[in-house]
Amino acid sequence: MSLTPRIAIDAMGGDVGVRMMLAGAAMARHQHDGLRFLLVGDEGQIKAALENHPNLRAASDIIHTEEVVSGADKPSQALRKARGSSMGLAIDAVKRGAAGGAVSAGNTGALMAMAKVALRTMPGIDRPALAALLPTLGDNDVVMLDLGANTDCDANNLVQFAVMGAAYARTAMGLERPRVALLNIGTEELKGTDEIRDAAALLRDRAEGLPMRFAGFIEGDKLSRGDVDVIVHDGFAGNIALKTIEGTARFVTDLLRRAFTSSTRSKIGFLISRPATELLRHHLDPNNHNGAVFLGLNGVVLKSHGSADAKGVANCVHLCAELIEKDITRQVTEDLANFRGGTAA
Amino acid sequence: MSLTPRIAIDAMGGDVGVRMMLAGAAMARHQHDGLRFLLVGDEGQIKAALENHPNLRAASDIIHTEEVVSGADKPSQALRKARGSSMGLAIDAVKRGAAGGAVSAGNTGALMAMAKVALRTMPGIDRPALAALLPTLGDNDVVMLDLGANTDCDANNLVQFAVMGAAYARTAMGLERPRVALLNIGTEELKGTDEIRDAAALLRDRAEGLPMRFAGFIEGDKLSRGDVDVIVHDGFAGNIALKTIEGTARFVTDLLRRAFTSSTRSKIGFLISRPATELLRHHLDPNNHNGAVFLGLNGVVLKSHGSADAKGVANCVHLCAELIEKDITRQVTEDLANFRGGTAA
Known part of the structure; x- marks a missing residue:
């Protein structure tokens, strides 16, 4: 894993909109030099939003998709459009190793379901x-x-x-x-x-x-x-x-x-x-305090609050970077293995 | 039921002590003229506390007991000493019709268990x-x-x-x-x-x-x-x-x-x-906002918060008087009967 992690951002999920998600990512990059991004969503909208953030643009690649998981989608519906949606592609980037972690402000239930299917739960979880x-x-x-x-x-x-x-x-x-x-x-x-x-x-x-x-x-x-x-x-x-x-x-x-x-x-x-x-x-x-993390998955996925502002998104992205750098996935896996190892059952 | 209700006070229950319970009852009587009381607990301590409240003393009878349900008693233990304790005798006064309602600052689980056994739940509850x-x-x-x-x-x-x-x-x-x-x-x-x-x-x-x-x-x-x-x-x-x-x-x-x-x-x-x-x-x-009421019993029993001050106890006693006057027990019984009456099952 790289020392300067790359984070996949679901640019379309949630009510906050592309501009707020990217403003947050840009703000996080100012605090956390060297961060790189995969911005997932509508390329036209992402490019327009990036015009205000040349610093972020230089550190980002774009994965284009027009499909979005809506807040009203049930987890089962979300799973059906998993692969093609901005949320699904952001998680897929983590699975492929193209990103060290993903951040989405979209539907929590859908994010949990999609992350679980794509990244799988840790042994024993x-x-x-x-x-x-x-x-x-x-x-x-x-x-x-x-x-x-x-x-x-x-x-x-x-x-x-x-x-x-x-x-x-x-x-x-x-x-x-x-x-x-x-x-x-x-x-x-x-x-x-x-x-x-x-x-x-x-x-x-x-x-x-x-x-x-x-x-x-x-x-x-x-x-x-x-x-x-x-x-x-x-x-x-x-x-x-x-x-x-x-x-x-x-x-x-x-x-x-x-x-x-x-x-x-x-x-x-x-x-x-x-x-x-x-x-x-x-x-x-x-x-x-924005940024909730899914624990027990083979990969780092964070949920940003649906109504967070740019500073909130930045906090979530910053936390994601920190968890990648400190290798939270390995930490949790090892602790669970130690716990099971000591259990008679 | 009398228009000026009589309330049984468990003078010993809870951490607040006899003096606080009686100061609260005295305060309630100032707001609610004509209220009468049955003070249940150690007669010596009650009489000493009453010296500061001649107005309350004139409106009160005492039921003596030295037995107290402690905060540490489990409901089952409390039930065993139910009859003789200040909490049990206060509830018993409601059962006998000697009081229109009871107030205790004692152990909530014990109060619930004792009130349920003595007063029984309403039909269908x-x-x-x-x-x-x-x-x-x-x-x-x-x-x-x-x-x-x-x-x-x-x-x-x-x-x-x-x-x-x-x-x-x-x-x-x-x-x-x-x-x-x-x-x-x-x-x-x-x-x-x-x-x-x-x-x-x-x-x-x-x-x-x-x-x-x-x-x-x-x-x-x-x-x-x-x-x-x-x-x-x-x-x-x-x-x-x-x-x-x-x-x-x-x-x-x-x-x-x-x-x-x-x-x-x-x-x-x-x-x-x-x-x-x-x-x-x-x-x-x-x-x-002190004063929680047990609903679904054939009688009015209120729990005063364990750390309430005199004003808090007074609010609880006042609420108890109001619920007796408005005949909450009949209201609840009728509503439950109407609800069951309209249910197919």
Whole structure:
């Protein structure tokens, strides 16, 4: 693998449009010199968008296609047009080794299904997981997984997510032995579903031999505290938790805006403390944490949020480059092999 | 039932202590003239606490017991000491008709188990649900249920929760036809688990004949928007959502505090806009929404939050009085009968 990775960009997927995807890629290239790109999509639109980014143009090749996976396509429909679509060709570039990783802002379910078929899951992995970084009050972000479409997970799935999440935290955040917790409705051993309790028993038994520390159960009110580095859950609970975080952060900032505009006095106070509230805004801006990664696949595929701005896309592309350079795929494969090697079953 | 209800207070349950429970009851009586009380617990401690509240003392009788259900007791252990404990005797007072309702800040699982055994569930109800009110950006709070220990729920359970939640919203918030939604990981019909999709199909079919409107699925980022009046989920998803709301609100306000104390300038701005941030604090203070009610039981039992202050306890007692006066038990029973009456099955 090259030291200056090449990234396949699905230029057409998602609502953000070609211009935003390429503006993001261009911005990432400014931060990450030497990055090269395969831009996949309508050549005319891509060339038009590249006119504003000569730096990106010089580092890019174009793969032309007019076919696009839409947000409304079910994964099964997406699979039928896999080969020809911008999303499918971007993943195919990873499969062929023409790119070290792919970034798409398209339909998450379709991306997961197509990546799974093209790149295949790692040995022993039934389901890839989608992992994202969330801000905390601590020094580091926290890895949350699964945020994909795995609504029902058994104990083994959850344990695999834990091992993969820990490998991700080591790679992306440079932690030696990340603290891993299972999301649950209480911290006592007897709380929660059978799947969660069984996963905890397996991790308690087996985590010691691995580069991770099992921290037991964590409840919803502690997700952003920074007490742990990886939080594991099925795709249903993860979706509820992640969207509730988004909604509540917006709720509180909306209340704050209302409060600050409720009187002349508070408006003046707001203007004076503007640098402080800007800091808050920066910290809560989801664009600063954009980029969810599929773990458990033989290749690096990242999902950029459908409504990310150029800075958000740039963060996702930057994360993709970092994961390629640090060889996340090998890290995860090795950790899973070590985990299985130590299991009696 | 008397027009000035009598409420049984478990004076010993929870971490808050006798003094806080009685300070809350006294505060509620100031707002709600004519309320009477049965104070259940250690007579010596209760009498000592009553010295500060002559108004409450005049309206109260005491039921003495030294036995207390602890936070660590499992529901099965709690059931064994049910009869003699302050929690058990408070519920028993409701069963005997000596009180119109009971309030406890004790162990939620024990309270649910004891109330279920003593008061029995309504006809056709397998599991009582725990319902709480959450603040929104809209004019009204939103009812969330189940927040109890029903981690696995089938479609019928969820439908029963929907009917009971709508009855609660009509009674507590005076709405004619509350909008009811199911918490899910997407709004399309195909999203989510079988249980949720089946519950949606039943509600789509049958809600029209009832005093409620079925609003489909709602995602975690819309819980606090005020777009619906009742949000239905199993106890697992509800716990994750509710605790994530709590934790995220605290996370954002912690960030805000950090931001406001990050420079002299922002400190000055903060002092000037203090009335605004106090408004925010008031809106987010969980004490203003304290009081979760068990629905589906033949009697009114409310759970006060374990860490509520006197104002929080007062809100819970006040809510209990209101639900007794408006005869929530009859409302829920009738709605459930109407729903069953219209069901082919």
